[in-house]
Amino acid sequence: MTTLIYILVGIVGLILLLALIAPKSYHVSRSTEISKPPSEVFEYVRSLKKMDNWSPWAKKDPNMNKKFTGNDGEVGAISYWNGNKDVGEGEQEITKIVDGERIESELRFFKPWKSTSDCYFDIKDMGNGKTQVTWGFSGKNKFPMSLFGLFVSMDKMVGKDFEEGMASLKTLMEA
Helix, strand or coil: CCHHHHHHHHHHHHHHHHHCCCCCCCEEEEEEEECHHHHHHHHHHHHHHHHCCHHHHHCCCCCCCCEEEEECCCCCCCCECCCCCCEEEEEEEECCCCEECEEEEEEEEEEECCCEEEEEEEEEEEEEEEEEEEEEEEECCCCCCCHCCCCCCCCHHHHHHHHHHHHHHHHHCCC
């Protein structure tokens, strides 16, 4: 019986230790340079509807159920999706726009698990009709999901999707 108590205390202690060292937040971003003026790039990426043209997740489930509410490209616009296991269910709401510079959104995932993340696009004039676009998202890791972050990097999980999205956006805009 004493051995069982020591084992249980050890397991609880290990879980507490892991919870203390587990990453409390995550941030993933990717950038690309597009040979178009910043105003044109900004107007394109602010549209939630146009995002389906270059989003890697739209390609993973071209038959997903989509709904849009509000005025696309403006604060309060919402894109809802419900798709296969690769895209899950959730919505994205534009929460802030700094005209010509930045678009901020809140991503609310419902399936396969509930979570909320912040998403953004930063637009930077590189001169000579070129624009740098940075697409990123960040959020907080809550226990017990924070333990998952000890073994799997969010950057490794979705970084390649962000790279694919930026490459598709560049190709699409420069065509």
